[in-house]
Amino acid sequence: MKSAIVTGAGAGIGEAISKKLSENNYRVGMLDLNKDNVIEASKKIKNTTPLYADVTEEESVNEAFKEFGETPDLLVNNVGIVLFGPLEEHSVNDYSKSLNINLLGSFITSRILINDMIKRGSGSIINMSSVNGVNPGIGIGAYPASKAGVISMTQQMAIEWGKLGIRVNCISPGFIDAGMSKPIYEDKKVAALRGGAVPVGRLGEANDIANAVIFLDSENASYINGHNLVVDGGVISSVIAQLPRE
Template sequence: MKSLIVTGGASGLGRAIAKRASQEGFRVGILDVNVDALEETVSTITNSVALVASVTSAEEISAAIAAFGQTPDVWVNNAGIVRFAPLLALSIEDWRSVVEVNLTGTFICSTIVAKAMADRGSGSIVNITSINGISAGTNSGAYGATKSAISLLTQQMSLEWGNLGLRVNSLAPGLIDGGMSEPIYSEPEFRKLRTEKVPLGRLGAEEDIAEAVLFLGSDKASYITGHELVVDGGIINSIIANLPRPSNVDSVGLDEN
């Protein structure tokens, strides 16, 4: 039986990834710092194990893998936090906590599990980034910087660990109806405004992300590594479409013919 560990799995996208993995027949380790949410989530997902640990602690991550009892086939770095503030108002403390959980946490977990995967000669790591790591967003400077850095770290890991039998990819969700974005989309006005911007005409579901994570983690993606899969209904490629053009401007430049 294949196995998967997802960090930050007690809620939101991580919980959806754990649920989908369980449905696919994986034994699932759900790792989180939020003990109450973790217990509740594990109680609803078949063949899952609660792993209480912070991604910021190498000792806790090593202990969690030991408690799981096997090196997982797939590791998903999903735990993440956001602190919204313009850069000039962002405290160093908030900057550090976002960098620590999102970026350093991904480094700690990946390097620990990669050593164990390398001993076995196979494994797949999926890092959850964000379209905010591709394009700057409102008051999200610390968050976006960490997500962009995780994309590059993904490339670096794929470069260094390919010959150990490991694949490492990242997945950038767009506007997702759930998880940390719940407070945004529970406001009808913002929900409508944002939904209208998505070329596919809807917000992403947590299950859209879970399905794509399982694909990247699986043997179906056996020749894909160092890649960032954007799962966003097309919004990141539609920025210019949001800039109106006068209707009488239908062509520019001289016609020489």
């Protein structure tokens, strides 16, 4: 049985990734800042352990990882937040909070585990970026910069750690009807408009992202390292095609 730790696992995409990993015979450590949520989520999924920590606090992450009891084969750095508002009204604190959680948090968790993975000579890390790490959006503060940073950090980890037996990749989800975006798509008109703009004709599901995690950690992906796997139904490739002609 392989093992994995998933961060931000108490809700949304992280919970779906944990479930899919469990179904694929992984033992899973589900880490989240929201203790009640992660305990409840873990109760519903077999072979999981709830872990409680803030990814920006190195000591508390260290303690939570110790509770898991082993260096996992796979680390999924899934935690992410988005703070809304026009950039000119964004406080410096909010900008730095997004960078700390979305980018630095994934470095902290990886830094804690990497030396044991290197000693073992195997492991894989999957970081969660976003289509906004490739193309920015309006009114989402530091989110695009933090997610672009995740793509760059992934590439650097991959070139430094690949020869030591550790593959590092990232996933950029598109319009996903889950987690932080779920409230947006509760408006059925918005859901239909957004889903209709996606070349495959629908919004994404948390499961689409969980499937990508399973693939990237599998033997079938053993030559994939430093890659940003965009899972968006083709939406960011269609930007120019969607511009008005007249």
